[in-house]
Amino acid sequence: VQLQASGGGLVQVGGSLRLSCAASGRSFNYVAMAWFRQAPGKEREFVTAVRWNDGHQYYGDFVKGRFTGSRDTAKNTAYLQLTSLKPEDTAVYYCAATRLSGWATWAREYDVWGQGTLVTVSS
Numbered sequence: 001v002q003l004q005a006s007g008g009g010l011v012q013v014g015g016s017l018r019l020s021c022a023a024s025g026r027s028f029n030y031v032a033m034a035w036f037r038q039a040p041g042k043e044r045e046f047v048t049a050v051r052w053n054d055g056h057q058y059y060g061d062f063v064k065g066r067f068t069g070s071r072d073t074a075k076n077t078a079y080l081q082l083t084s085l086k087p088e089d090t091a092v093y094y095c096a097a098t099r100l101s102g103w104a105t106w107a108r109e110y111d112v113w114g115q116g117t118l119v120t121v122s123s
Contacts (some may be wrong), residue, residue, distance in 0.1 A: 001025040001112055005095045008117030011085055015121070019080040021095030021114055028052070030097040033071060033078040036107060037091035037119075044094070046105040050078055058103050085121045092116040 007019040021033060034049035046060045048069035057069045068081040078095060096110035104110065 003095050003114035005114035005117040008119045010120045013123050015085050016083045021078045023076040028076045030099055031101050032098050034096050035080045037093045039091040044107050087121050087123045090121050092118050
């Protein structure tokens with residue numbers, strides 16, 4: 001399976017973006033799809049994950065309702081809706097997939113990664 005992230009770009013403070021992550025290749029038989037982000041000079045940070053079978057989502061502590069994860073199983077695509085963006089949200093956003101059940105929030109728990117898409121929030 002390959003993951004292709006898209007939808008990043010330059011947005012002003014308070015703006016919104018929707019990121020997409022399309023899975024291609026063999027059947028998508030992973031348990032969950034997640035989004036991580038990595039800002040310059042910082043470690044990769046868990047944003048959200050969506051469980052593939054039922055769409056249940058879980059979030060990193062910093063999200064506080066501004067971001068929403070979802071998935072479309074017919075399209076094998078996960079989404080990350082970003083709203084009320086702040087300059088500190090500037091980062092490369094990565095999607096990843098895991099076969100682990102439970103609430104996987106560590107990067108090492110994910111098997112497959114997309115290439116990342118850059119989100120830049122200007123003040």
